[in-house]
Amino acid sequence: GAVVSQHPSWVICKSGTSVKIECRSLDFQATTMFWYRQFPKQSLMLMATSNEGSKATYEQGVEKDKFLINHASLTLSTLTVTSAHPEDSSFYICSATRGGLNTEAFFGQGTRLTVV
């Protein structure tokens, strides 16, 4: 199966700083990448959809200026949490698809962000 690598797997940062999370498709070109957020014992909540070379599409209620997404190439998307606050502490997961219809999504390992 296809591999999606997410880095870092965990990060602790101080309140007010910014954190960048990388999502890479290692052995395929990802037309579309997705970013999710998951709180403990809850399901994945889609934050945004990013297509290579274009602006990300954010879900309702997700602040674009807070969660900056860049999809510069077909194998890399980044999520930057700007001016992080303790309430941003969560599990962030990216996924990628190869495109086309009826395709499965391949998920990264997730990043545990803790803002202190």
Added chain:
Amino acid sequence: SQKIEQNSEALNIQEGKTATLTCNYTNYSPAYLQWYRQDPGRGPVFLLLIRENEKEKRKERLKVTFDTTLKQSLFHITASQPADSATYLCALPTGNQFYFGTGTSLTVIP
């Protein structure tokens, strides 16, 4: 608005029994539906995809049904094992996006 619900937040069954998980959706007409497994602290892993014109799909000890009239999918694990303990998520596509159900935490008791 679109909604995806999965049965009971937690399900405990005895080893060797069949686990049945439910995924119900409203305000959707998905062309297909997917099931994923998620272990604690990890990203979801794809298990099965079933299309709207397929009634049933099997993969080893897994079986998925898809009833577009009832707007429901059932996910079965036969001869369950403690290693099957995990959270199982159903996912439906809307355009090129995926939306996930609330998840069911399955515990198989030895």
